[in-house]
Amino acid sequence: MQKKLLPIALIVVGLLAIFYKPxxxxxSSAKLELKIQQPPVIMPSIYxxxxxxxxxxxxxxxxxxxxxxxxxxxxxxxxxxYQISNTLDWKVATTFPAILPGQSVVVNCYxxxxxxxxxKTTSSKEQVSIKxxxxxxxxxxxxxxxxxxxxxxxMYSFLPSEEIxxxxxxxxxxxxxxxLVTPQDPILKYFTQKIQEKVLKGETASVTxxxxxxxxxxMGIYNATLLSxxxxxxxxxxxxxxxxxxSITQSIxxxxxxxxxxxxxxxxxxxxxxxxxxxxxxxxxxxxxxxHAYPGFxxxxxxxxxxxxxxxxxxxxxxxxxxxxxxxxxxNLKEFFQKASTGDDRYxxxxxxxxxxxxxxxxxxxxxxxxxxxxxxxxxxxxxxYVPKRDTYADNNPDPRNGGGGNGxxxxxxxxxxxxxxxxGIVDFSYPGSWNMIPRNSAFMPQQKYVFGSxxxxxxxxxxxxxxxxxxxxxxxxxxxxxxxxxGGGVQYQQAGTTNSGYTIYNxxxxxxxxxxxxxxxxxxxxxxxxxxxxGANMATGSKYQNTVMNIINSxx
Amino acid sequence: MKKHLIKLIALFxxxxxxxxxxxxxxxxxxxxxxxxxxxxxxxxxxxxxxKLNAQQWDMFKRNTGNNTxxxxxxxxxxxxxxxxxxxxxxxxxxxxxxxxKFKVLGLCYLNKDGLWESKLEVKNPDVTKLSDKxxxxxxxxxxxxxxxxxTQKVHLPDGAKDARIDKDSFGKAVLHYxxxxxxxxxxxxxxxxLLTLGGGFLLFKSSRTPSK
Numbered sequence: 001m002q003k004k005l006l007p008i009a010l011i012v013v014g015l016l017a018i019f020y021k022p023x024x025x026x027x028s029s030a031k032l033e034l035k036i037q038q039p040p041v042i043m044p045s046i047y048x049x050x051x052x053x054x055x056x057x058x059x060x061x062x063x064x065x066x067x068x069x070x071x072x073x074x075x076x077x078x079x080x081x082y083q084i085s086n087t088l089d090w091k092v093a094t095t096f097p098a099i100l101p102g103q104s105v106v107v108n109c110y111x112x113x114x115x116x117x118x119x120k121t122t123s124s125k126e127q128v129s130i131k132x133x134x135x136x137x138x139x140x141x142x143x144x145x146x147x148x149x150x151x152x153x154x155m156y157s158f159l160p161s162e163e164i165x166x167x168x169x170x171x172x173x174x175x176x177x178x179x180l181v182t183p184q185d186p187i188l189k190y191f192t193q194k195i196q197e198k199v200l201k202g203e204t205a206s207v208t209x210x211x212x213x214x215x216x217x218x219m220g221i222y223n224a225t226l227l228s229x230x231x232x233x234x235x236x237x238x239x240x241x242x243x244x245x246x247s248i249t250q251s252i253x254x255x256x257x258x259x260x261x262x263x264x265x266x267x268x269x270x271x272x273x274x275x276x277x278x279x280x281x282x283x284x285x286x287x288x289x290x291x292h293a294y295p296g297f298x299x300x301x302x303x304x305x306x307x308x309x310x311x312x313x314x315x316x317x318x319x320x321x322x323x324x325x326x327x328x329x330x331x332n333l334k335e336f337f338q339k340a341s342t343g344d345d346r347y348x349x350x351x352x353x354x355x356x357x358x359x360x361x362x363x364x365x366x367x368x369x370x371x372x373x374x375x376x377x378x379x380x381x382x383x384x385x386y387v388p389k390r391d392t393y394a395d396n397n398p399d400p401r402n403g404g405g406g407n408g409x410x411x412x413x414x415x416x417x418x419x420x421x422x423x424x425g426i427v428d429f430s431y432p433g434s435w436n437m438i439p440r441n442s443a444f445m446p447q448q449k450y451v452f453g454s455x456x457x458x459x460x461x462x463x464x465x466x467x468x469x470x471x472x473x474x475x476x477x478x479x480x481x482x483x484x485x486x487x488g489g490g491v492q493y494q495q496a497g498t499t500n501s502g503y504t505i506y507n508x509x510x511x512x513x514x515x516x517x518x519x520x521x522x523x524x525x526x527x528x529x530x531x532x533x534x535x536g537a538n539m540a541t542g543s544k545y546q547n548t549v550m551n552i553i554n555s556x557x
Numbered sequence: 558m559k560k561h562l563i564k565l566i567a568l569f570x571x572x573x574x575x576x577x578x579x580x581x582x583x584x585x586x587x588x589x590x591x592x593x594x595x596x597x598x599x600x601x602x603x604x605x606x607x608k609l610n611a612q613q614w615d616m617f618k619r620n621t622g623n624n625t626x627x628x629x630x631x632x633x634x635x636x637x638x639x640x641x642x643x644x645x646x647x648x649x650x651x652x653x654x655x656x657x658k659f660k661v662l663g664l665c666y667l668n669k670d671g672l673w674e675s676k677l678e679v680k681n682p683d684v685t686k687l688s689d690k691x692x693x694x695x696x697x698x699x700x701x702x703x704x705x706x707x708t709q710k711v712h713l714p715d716g717a718k719d720a721r722i723d724k725d726s727f728g729k730a731v732l733h734y735x736x737x738x739x740x741x742x743x744x745x746x747x748x749x750x751l752l753t754l755g756g757g758f759l760l761f762k763s764s765r766t767p768s769k
Binding site: 007017019035057059062066096100103104108163295 | 558627636637638639662663667671701750757759764
């Protein structure tokens, strides 16, 4: 037995020497020290950036953590997991098989946030929890609060105030703007198709790569916004202070919201242009200057710009033609390059394709039949025959679609309410929002400039302009003669008074062989002639539309 | 690592940071040398040295002046995934050259096989292996119309061996090497194995010897 004592002792000592580290770790624990850096907020619009560790060099993580082993024992199987309250369940960020004494490791957390986050429209305060576990570790738990913004909220910088060196750094997050450029949005694609088809009548900008075709496309977008009565509306960002970070936070509507809402800020219009141009295969850019932004594109090494806010609005001094908007944009661009070349970093270009290439990708947006319907309604305004007159435009600009010559049409404003659209121009009145414009056809009287009708064709309103006429009675007589000569119908009418705004009201009937219309008309003399409207409903509908007819007549201004 | 270090060139050279509408003109000949020296616990000292011509030096000084903190700020912004410490800047005005040193914490880490690992985050790097402990990566980078001739030297710590560059599942290059620090089988472990084997042999021998 004594002979076996030595070999057994050797084996025991040998095994201890082999496994002394694991054994030591079993009885002695390691200690880790954490140092965490986190962003001030989570912006849902950049959820794809958070998920991509390569996006923009990995700058936008949920947190960055330095883990240092401050003990003299190796920390084994160290696992870092995290969760965001009401947003994301526990996930493993990373695992380290071993962290040696004195060793530091860096954990960058890039969470795959749920897509439904982009449906979030308001901010909420949430909690990020971090848990560090290991074989020979006492579990470490850390928490920090974080504000999860709404999908439209954009914070221009995450830099702490004390790290801001120049004005340009207040806009450190500018490359993220491309996350709000949505060329893949089905609604945006549909809108782009409508522009290509109805405004541009075909385009080849991305195929031929010709500068002039690119410019024509950009002007086409401008004209589309003009024709759809989109207006510019200004707002300012809200300065926000979160911990030691002071930044401007702005609510930026998505391009699809700008299209259907028919109003946009400079940055929103710029992003709309960028989306449409990207959708059409061009290389859009957004120019940022102090207090303003405008869109453009680059082609063959040249940069172009347009002043998208020149659509203005009647309420803010009128609207400009596409030519003038282009000229203004190119003038701006000259100044832009002058300033930028002197090193003024407030003058920035966001190259959308470059930003997307770096991982700043747009959110996924779902198709929406209601929004498609809205696009259809908007695209009605792109149709032939629906030619806005610039008589209320500040610069008496020409027809945006053909590049020249105003005409005798009527201007239409952009205001709309939930139930009524507002027509502004030759005359001002409101008509039901669900009505569509009926394209001009051979049955139209030459002085009949626009017709809007219900979907079932039971009721409609016509807008007339009789240049050179002296009185409303003359206009009524002309209508009577036109109906008789062109369709054999008979028109009977009688005067029913005048309005405070100078319109003479007529009640009447138009009778054809097998059908007829009951109608009311209102005309007033102007310096150049007589203008007015006639609202008619199919006789078979009886008094069904009486209120609608009265509402339209009463809305005349 | 490489990809991110490449970015540094734009930071140290503040010569061409402004927009130019004519970006086709290429300014030749800016040489930059990186020395990257990981220590035995995965941190790395990085030294960037650069020599400029008269015009470049003039522009460089005009842009930076004495504000050397700008390098730290810009580097921290350009390398957001890393923790950088121990910055040091020195220059030789007569020679129109400068050096910047800083430490990158946790650049390398131990993987499940007990090997040190560092993700190069670049596909198919042009690498020359000088020795088991030294690599040189060279490349030309065009940035803002300026051509940078870049040399990166990686000096692995004493005791490093079996250094190689593999590809991860995404095709990106990953540096691997082993050291005694990270090796499971230390000297003590080897002695332990010898003792165990010796003890086993003696035990076997004594069990075969018939008792008297």
